[in-house]
Amino acid sequence: MSSSRSFASSSPWVPVLALMGSMASVCVGNSFAKTLFNALGATGTVAYRITVGAVILLVLWRPWRMHLSRQDAGRVVLYGVTLASMNLLFYLSLGRLPIGIAIAIEFTGPLVLAVALSRRVLDFLWIGLAVAGLLILTVGGQRVGRIDPMGAGYALAAGLCWALYILAGKRVAALHAGQSTSLGMAAGALFVVPFGVAQAGRALLSPSLALAGLGIGLLSSALPYSLEMVALKRMHSRTFSVLLSLEPAIGALAGAVVLHEQLSIRQWVAIALVIAASAGCAATARGSAPPVEG
Incomplete structure (x- = not known):
């Protein structure tokens, strides 16, 4: 038992496996979420995601014990609304695009x-790849591999x-x-739930859903x-940031397994370029914080 605890605390593979598990979990979760779009729509589904996540984090962190100034409260609300909008x-992009492509954009x-x-100057190489x-x-004709422009617009806005x-x-x-994250997610839930109710209505109360x-x-x-x-x-x-760059590929694999979304060779090449751009930017960054997704 002690040797296993020592391995967990000292092995460099523990954080790597944790991050890979995190990306796999969110991509599989988003793939399953897409299966609810016919019943709830994108807004109803994302209302479920954020509200459930907020409740879990509120119970875990109990942020009501935290004192916030008016300025800090405003920052937390802005954080939550931005998270919910993202x-x-x-999710609106997922309604029109394969998940791997949506993540890449x-x-x-x-x-x-x-x-x-x-x-x-080096960073412009990475943006050029992206x-x-x-x-x-x-860009392209009507052949296989062309994506929905509105879906791409939603993904760019995200x-x-x-x-x-x-x-x-x-x-x-x-x-x-x-505590601040749980409060922010709660604010995001309050922001997005009216959109979910407007689209899904009473379906949100279905026990199976x-x-x-x-x-x-x-x-x-x-x-x-x-x-x-x-x-x-x-x-x-x-x-962390370099490994996070693998998420579009993990998302594409999750979409293939869960949703049977098949990408063309051209689309896989495009995803590879975005991954290379993101990983290169992260690898050559000067102490920047990782872009953690909510």
Whole structure:
């Protein structure tokens, strides 16, 4: 028993496996979430995800013990609304795009932010790779591999919200991470639930769908967040960011297994370019924080 505990605390594989598990969990959760779109729509499904995640984190962190000034409360609310908007737009993109492609397009948000904050010549190589990947995905004729333009627009907007989420997250970083995150997710739930009710209505109260929503909340929010905390405590932020760049590929694999979404060779090449751009930017960054997704 003691040897296993020693391995868990000292092995460099523990944070790596935790982060890989986190990405796999969120991608599988999002893939299963897509199966609820016919019954609940994208907004109803994301309302389940954020609300369940918020309830779990509120119970875990008990943030009502935390004193917030009016300014800090405003920052937490902004953080939560940005988080909810990011997830809402991403789920809207999932309604029109394979999950791997949606994640790849969304990744351009934090990548552009990193380049904007750095302004080094090398970083323009990474943004060039990302642009090349996007052009491969979005420019072309009516052959196999062409993607829905509105879906791409939703994913790009989700990427913009991801960049804003990173900036908002830095402003609440000085607060207790778990408590501020749980409060922010609660604010995000209050923001997104009216959209979910407007689209899904009474279907949100269906016991079978509620059980599925609980599973999505666990897979897409609660479990990934917990595993990310394990990884962040033991892993350098640069390594974290490089490994996080694999998420589009993991998402594409999850979509293939759960949803039977098959990508063309052209789309896989485009995803590879976005992964290379994100990993390269993270590997050559100067102490930047990892773009953790909510």
